[in-house]
Amino acid sequence: MDEISGIQGPSYKGVFTTSEITRMLDISRRKVQSYMERHYIQPSIRKGEGAGSRRLWSRDDVIVIYVIKRCEQHGLAPRTLRLLGRRLFDDLRIGIERLLIVPSGDIYTEQEFNQAGSVGETSAGGESIASNISLKEISDLSTKISLKVLKEQAREKIEAFA
Numbered sequence: 243m244d245e246i247s248g249i250q251g252p253s254y255k256g257v258f259t260t261s262e263i264t265r266m267l268d269i270s271r272r273k274v275q276s277y278m279e280r281h282y283i284q285p286s287i288r289k290g291e292g293a294g295s296r297r298l299w300s301r302d303d304v305i306v307i308y309v310i311k312r313c314e315q316h317g318l319a320p321r322t323l324r325l326l327g328r329r330l331f332d333d334l335r336i337g338i339e340r341l342l343i344v345p346s347g348d349i350y351t352e353q354e355f356n357q358a359g360s361v362g363e364t365s366a367g368g369e370s371i372a373s374n375i376s377l378k379e380i381s382d383l384s385t386k387i388s389l390k391v392l393k394e395q396a397r398e399k400i401e402a403f404a
Contacts, residue, residue: 257287258299258400266403267308267396274307280320282310282327301400302334308396309389325349334393 264271277283283306290297299307309330310323318326329349 256301258304260297263299263304263307266399269311277310282323283307302331304400305334305393305396306330309392312392
């Protein structure tokens with residue numbers, strides 16, 4: 243038996259079961275399962291493979307689930323949510339607080355966006371990144387979906403739960 247297999251409740255700091263996440267974030271178990279099936283998120287501590295085993299999630303996983311839930315409520319497309327889930331987990335580790343979600347659904351840091359615009363790069367759909375996106379579109383979306391605020395809200399929920 244490994245070190246964390248017998249945890250009960252939030253006693254093992256920073257490790258959460260799916261049941262704890264559902265209570266903490268007011269999200270259904272089925273919705274978490276759906277996020278996994280759609281490849282928005284996977285548990286980073288233990289996948290819970292096999293009968294009777296539990297999925298174990300990190301604090302960063304919980305933050306990503308919360309952000310995806312809120313962005314889904316704002317109507318982001320599944321493709322964008324999948325990209326967001328992958329991108330957020332990496333960005334949490336290096337401290338990026340703002341990602342730009344462009345109309346094509348592609349996601350960039352501000353630095354990447356500025357670099358792409360200056361060299362005329364294209365999005366995954368072959369569109370010019372800089373020419374198809376106005377600062378107003380970015381500003382409007384960033385106002386609706388502030389990753390910094392969502393991450394802070396998720397951290398508050400985690401602290402309140404623990």
